[in-house]
Amino acid sequence: MWRCTSKIVKKKKVVEIGIVILSRYSSSRFHGKALHIINKKTLIDHIVDNFKNILPEVKCVIATSTEKTDDIIWEHCKSKRIECFRGSLLNVSERVLKCSLNYKWNYFVRINGDNLFNDPNILSNVMNEIDITDFDFISNVQGRTFPYGISIEIIKTSFYQKIIRNFYSDHHKEHVTSWLYENEEHGKRYTIKNKRFKNLAGVKLSIDTIKDVEIAKKIIEFNGGENYVPLKVLDQFLINK
Numbered sequence: 001m002w003r004c005t006s007k008i009v010k011k012k013k014v015v016e017i018g019i020v021i022l023s024r025y026s027s028s029r030f031h032g033k034a035l036h037i038i039n040k041k042t043l044i045d046h047i048v049d050n051f052k053n054i055l056p057e058v059k060c061v062i063a064t065s066t067e068k069t070d071d072i073i074w075e076h077c078k079s080k081r082i083e084c085f086r087g088s089l090l091n092v093s094e095r096v097l098k099c100s101l102n103y104k105w106n107y108f109v110r111i112n113g114d115n116l117f118n119d120p121n122i123l124s125n126v127m128n129e130i131d132i133t134d135f136d137f138i139s140n141v142q143g144r145t146f147p148y149g150i151s152i153e154i155i156k157t158s159f160y161q162k163i164i165r166n167f168y169s170d171h172h173k174e175h176v177t178s179w180l181y182e183n184e185e186h187g188k189r190y191t192i193k194n195k196r197f198k199n200l201a202g203v204k205l206s207i208d209t210i211k212d213v214e215i216a217k218k219i220i221e222f223n224g225g226e227n228y229v230p231l232k233v234l235d236q237f238l239i240n241k
Contacts, residue, residue, distance in 0.1 A: 015133055017154075018059040018105040019051055020096055022176070023113030024089065026069040029208050034064075034073055034113055038213060039220050039227065044073070046116055048082055050228050054120035062113070063099045065089035091173045093164055100157045107132060108160075110153045110176055114207040116216055117229050118150050126154070126192055136187035137180055145194040147234070149205030152192070153177055159187055197235040205234070 023034045023044050035042045041049070044062060051060050061083040064070040070086070077084035085102060087095030100108040111118055122140065132138060136159035140146050155177070163179065163186055166172075172179040180186065194200060207213060222237045223229045 015107065016103075016105045017107040017109065017127075017132075018061060018100070018103050019055075019109040019111055020061055020063050020085075020099050021047055021051075021111045021113050022092060022096070023062050023064050023073055024067075024070055025064075025073055026067070026089075027114075030114075030210070030212075033207055035076060036207075036213065038116070038207075038216055039225070041227065042076070043116060043207060044076075044082075044113055045080065046227050047111065047113065047118065048080075050118070051111075051120045051123075053228065055124055058109075059083060059103065061085050061099060061103065063087065063095050065095070090170070093167055093173050093176050096176050097157070097160055097164055100160070105157055107154055107156055110155060112149075112151060112206070115149045115151060115205075116207050117147070117205050117219070117234065118152065119229075119231055121230070122146075122150070122192065123152050123154075126152075130190060134188065135190045137177075138190045138192065139177070140192035140194070141177075142181065142191045143193065144202045145198075146192075147200045147203040147205040149207070150200075150231075156187075163187070194231070197231050199235055199238050200231060203234075203238065 025032055025034055027033050034044050038046060048060050062077050063085045064073045065088060066086045067089045074084055074086065085099040087098050096110060109123060132154055136156045138154040140152050167179055207216060219229055219237050220227060223233050
């Protein structure tokens with residue numbers, strides 16, 4: 001068993017892993033949500049801080065676009081000393097891959113920039129329970145035993161570099177892992193399942209609207225004002241709702 005760090009030593013081999021947080025300012029459903037203030041912090045600051053606090057040795061990078069509309073995210077990241085990578089606006093799959101290659105990661109963790117309640121402990125536990133080098137694709141999305149908004153995917157960079165050649169449609173280029181879920185025969189896989197908090201299966205917790213923000217504020221208030229909200233607390237919130 002190994003400890004979760006940005007450099008994993010396995011069989012005398014160093015494995016580099018990093019976290020890619022996808023974010024853009026020009027969201028069609030909720031314009032500017034990346035920098036929307038929720039309890040005195042922007043949405044992306046909440047996500048970055050949660051991962052940094054629990055996994056301080058794993059590099060977090062905001063991956064945004066080169067479009068002028070995303071200059072504001074670039075400037076925000078600079079002001080907060082958050083790593084930021086810029087790539088294609090619409091070809092998000094290419095953006096993720098280029099980000100991973102730029103940092104020379106063997107594996108990257110894909111996180112959506114609207115996943116306020118993503119739990120870094122899920123990632124930490126998985127990385128300490130299994131040898132990720134045995135797999136090409138590790139996900140907690142399949143079967144949706146976790147809520148929408150708590151999605152973690154770990155992908156081997158060299159594997160992704162091969163299968164991205166099959167992404168011909170705009171849909172697959174925009175949605176980083178949709179092709180993988182449609183073509184399950186590709187790659188060695190591991191599915192993370194939520195067996196403990198079954199009430200959370202399929203619950204929507206991603207931030208797509210102002211209404212979602214209001215619900216998020218209630219959850220954080222229920223959590224005593226703390227921004228990191230464990231699955232146990234989310235389960236209790238739903239029970240008491």
